[in-house]
Amino acid sequence: MTPDEFVALLGDHWPQTLEALDPADREELAVLLRGLASAADSQAVQAALRRLRRLLRALPDEHPVTLALRDGVRFAGSTDAADAPGVDRLPVLALLAALDGPPEPDPLRARxxxxxxxxxxxxxxxxxxxxxxxxxxxxxxxxxxxxxxATGTARPLAVVGRINRLLMADRDPWGAADWWLGRNRWLHGVPAELLGSVPDEELTRAARELVEGD
Structure with missing residues (x-):
């Protein structure tokens, strides 16, 4: 992952990233981004990126930035700072400009x-x-x-666990929650509201249809 790809990754998930950080972490994020924008050479860029990565460990495990940094390769050139690429300052400054105001709420997550x-x-x-x-x-x-x-208890429903595993809720909990809480055309209703009134097998088939359709 190059420095510019890292900045683009942050930009793609900026509202969710700011929402997931507490005020102190957002202040530190602003300081680190200013340091990245003003980095004079490749060594300074790499040092700023390392500090940013350490800060972003505060993000939840399922956050898309966390997943990308966990699964992706290390920054290009990080083994040889002299040959490491620099960073385009304009996208970094755009992220800083967005930090001046409150983070935009994600309407899907709010729902x-x-x-x-x-x-x-x-x-x-x-x-x-x-x-x-x-x-x-x-x-x-x-x-x-x-x-x-189960209604009135904290006992997990077995069918929900099976379907959540189909929907890979451990990797994409927001997507899985949206499936359950959004209207499903195949079931002609909201899956979460159909628990107990629609056979478990039918709910499972609807989830499998989504997964296999992808």
């Missing part, structure tokens, strides 16, 4: 977070329960959408 949910401490199986959708609320921390549990 999903508004749905009934449980805190991690309320989940009987514990935060590490496989197959559960875990959404990061900027103020309330980890939240587990309520539809995943």
């Amino acid at each position: 999903l977070l508004a749905a009934p949910s449980l805190a991690a401490a309320e989940v009987a199986a514990g935060p590490g329960e496989p197959g559960l959708i875990r959404l990061r609320h900027p103020e309330l921390g980890d939240r587990y959408p309520r539809f995943q549990f």
Whole structure:
């Protein structure tokens, strides 16, 4: 990953990145971006990128920037700072300009977070329960959408766990939550609202249709 690709990655997910960081981290992010924009040589660029990567460890595990940095290659030239590429200052300055105002809320995430949910401490199986959708609320921390549990309890529903694994909720919890909480044309309704009234097999087929259709 080149420095410019790294900056472009941040730009692609800028609102979500700012939303996931606390005020102190956003202030430090601004300082580090100014340092990157003013870097005079390739060594300074690489040092700024290393500091940025350390700061971005504060992002949730499922954040797209976290996943890209975990799965991607190291910055081009990082083994030889003398030959490392520089960085285009204009995209960095654009990110800094966006930092001057409050982060724009993501309407999809706002809708999903508004749905009934449980805190991690309320989940009987514990935060590490496989197959559960875990959404990061900027103020309330980890939240587990309520539809995943039997009515009036914190007991996970087996069919939800099976479907969540089909939807790869561990990698894309927001996408999986959107499937459950959005209207499904195949089912003619909202999957989360159909739990218990539509056979589990039919819900599973609808999820598999989405996955195999991709």
